[in-house]
Amino acid sequence: MDRAEIDTRIRSIIEPFNKAQTAIAEDTTFAGDLEFDSLTVMDFVAAIEDEFDIIISMNQQAEIETYGQLVDAVTRLKDRT
Numbered sequence: 692m693d694r695a696e697i698d699t700r701i702r703s704i705i706e707p708f709n710k711a712q713t714a715i716a717e718d719t720t721f722a723g724d725l726e727f728d729s730l731t732v733m734d735f736v737a738a739i740e741d742e743f744d745i746i747i748s749m750n751q752q753a754e755i756e757t758y759g760q761l762v763d764a765v766t767r768l769k770d771r772t
Contacts, residue, residue, distance in 0.1 A: 694766045697743070701762060704742055708735050717759030743769055 702715060708731055709715070713724050721727040727735065736747055739761070745768040747755075755761050 692766075692769050694762060697765050697769065698762050700742060701739065701758075701765065704738050705735070705758075708738075715758055717757065717762075719758040720756055721758075721761075722756070739765065745769065745772065 705715060705725075708727065709725060711726065713719065719725065721732060721735075732752070736752060740746060743765055745765065747764065747768070751764055755764055
């Protein structure tokens with residue numbers, strides 16, 4: 692699975708969480724731009740993990756601040772499986 696396919700799938704997952712209908716770009720932040728609170732982050736991460744059959748550790752989650760970083764992290768995790 693390549694980065695473009697992962698990007699497309701994550702965009703479809705993020706849609707219901709994006710209440711303000713913010714345009715998603717590589718540098719879109721979850722806390723600032725999308726205004727995700729901690730509960731939303733937990734639900735969103737669970738949806739990503741279920742979709743891609745991966746586990747995103749708490750340490751990895753702490754390092755992911757932008758949409759592009761998330762796509763890169765999922766791509767790396769999928770490459771390992």
